[in-house]
Amino acid sequence: MDRETRALAEKHFRGLGARLPDGVCGPPGRVDFIEKPDAFSYADFFKGYLLPNVPCVFSSAFTEGWGSRKHWVTPDGKPDLDYLLRKRHGCTCCQLRSAGIQRQPQGAHAPQRVHQLLERVHPGKLFLSQGLPLPQRLAPVQPMCGSLHRDTSVEDVYSLPVYFSSDWLNEYWDAINVDDYRFIYMGPTGTWSPFHADIFRSFSWSVNICGRKKWLLFPPGQEEALRDCHGSLPYDVTSPTLLDVRLHPACARCSPPLEVTQEAGEMLFVPSGWHHQVHNLEDTISINHNWVNGCNLAPMWHFLQQELHAVQREISEWRDAMPDWHHHCQVWPGPEVIMKSCTGINYKEFYHFLKVIAERRILTLAKEMGAGTVGSVGDSRLGTQQAAFDVSRITEVLASLVANRDFQRVDTSTFSLQPEELLQQLEEVVTATAAL
Structure with missing residues (x-):
């Protein structure tokens, strides 16, 4: 950060005053696409997206050197399960959970191996490699999420983009050596994660290692119009039940979401407090972080x-x-x-x-x-x-x-x-x- 950017940031927060805790900003009409790494600085991201709390998409050029994009993907763009299971990560410990469910502290789920994660993501089809019986099958709508164990070297998997390097949440958890908020999501075509906002109103970033996703993004405050007559948020914002004015009396006041189709290699910045729902359009693997810093x-x-x-x-x-x-x-x-x-x-x-x-x-x-x-x-x-x-x-x-x-x-x-x-x-x- 340079002196000019710091001065702008401090002026920004002084000016927001009482509106700051809600993090509410006017929704943009579109999501910007950042194409060239050499032409986009940390100051550009901080002033243009982090500070105003609006999303953007980075092109695949920002992640082309990542080892995961080279080794986790087959020549035809599919998840390379042979590499993940046998050559590299088959014995890596993960914390395993269903995507979209509130993250639990470490210890809430027993560590499992990546091959167990892959088997549970798509039992009997894409991610089943050994034909083992499964004691619990997942609901068909949910992909799976694993958090790589801290002892695993990630230098050949990905490198933290400078835009997201002011990451207090993972810095803190690393310092006390307890947990972290770094995830790998895996899901076959047709799976989706429920409507939610990230924990603690954190920021998040997500990179598609392979596959395509459709994101439905709602700026802070918009989700209130989607609540049902009991005050609960919907599980699925594409459900026709939202058209029932008796169940969702305020839904007509909700603006349409910002829709983003995220291609392989692309990186999406999800701002603080933005509710979203994600659909896997293809068999997909993604790397994701939740993070907090001075801006949120x-x-x-x-x-x-x-x-x-x-x-x-x-x-x-x-x-x-x-x-x-x-x-x-x-x-x-x-x-x-x-x-x-x-x-x-x-x-x-x-x-x-x-x-x-x-x-x-x-x-x-x-x-x-x-x-x-x-x-x-x-x-x-x-x-x-x-x-x-x-x-x-x-x-x-x-x-x-x-x-x-x-x-x-x-x-x-x-x-x-x-x-x-x-x-x-x-x-x-x-x-x-x-x-x-």
Whole structure:
């Protein structure tokens, strides 16, 4: 990030004011196609798409050097199962789940081998290589998703595009060595993932290693018109039941989605809070990341507040009878309505997330400003201006967290650094880096 881009970003967030948490922007009439890597910089992406929170598609030229595009695909453009099963990834551990279902913390699903993933994706047809009996068959509409184990080398599979390298979510999970939000999706022709938005209102990017997909994209706020008379979002936005005004009384007010046909090798940026549904037009493998950074940190924080309030409403009848009611809302390991179970994160972990990223950015800035401190950070490719921008965004959200009544009920006595102390440090760094 350069100084001009940082100044524009900080001005942008100051100007959004109260609209920032919702991340709502005017929907574009089309999705831009970025053709040439040499003519498109990180600043171009940041100012044109990340900051305004609008989607774009990158051409296959951006991924032509990836090993997965060379080795995972047959000459006729189909998934090369022989390579995936026997030559390279047959013994790689994955976390396995049905696409479109809320991601669970590590341990929610037992690690499985890639050949098990492939067998379950399309039992008895494309992805069945050994003819093994399957104890559980998938619903025919859902592809499968695997998260490659962190120990697996990915250098020959793909390289992280610089546009998405300010990735706090995976930087944090890598730092604590617990989990990550990097996925491989596999699905045969005709499968699709249900209508949803990505976890935590994260950004996401998706590259088709082979095959074609059709995306239906709805900007933030549009999904509200699709709710049924009970307040639930649809599972399938192409279902004719949405035309029933008794079931979906507001559907007529919803604008048509942005439709994108993603070809092999192309990379789609899905902005924060955009609901989407994805259809596999051909046998498809894709690599995907969910990610968070300073541009959608406030929407993530707003989302967590909404989730906690929803939990509080669900169990409000037990407020008087349950000791430490507020504590249970965040951490009680009960039904899915409980915050930790629903989102995989509560306020305590959100603070730890902010703290880890903040300390790494402070190290970067200390080195630049001559303090003699050296640290390795996940977004070092983007430079000091990016680190300064990150600190300013963390400071704003942390100040809101510290002032939050529900967070004030969290027991912070075991924290290695008290939230108020971290906030003071960050405010001093923001002042010191204002002139950078």
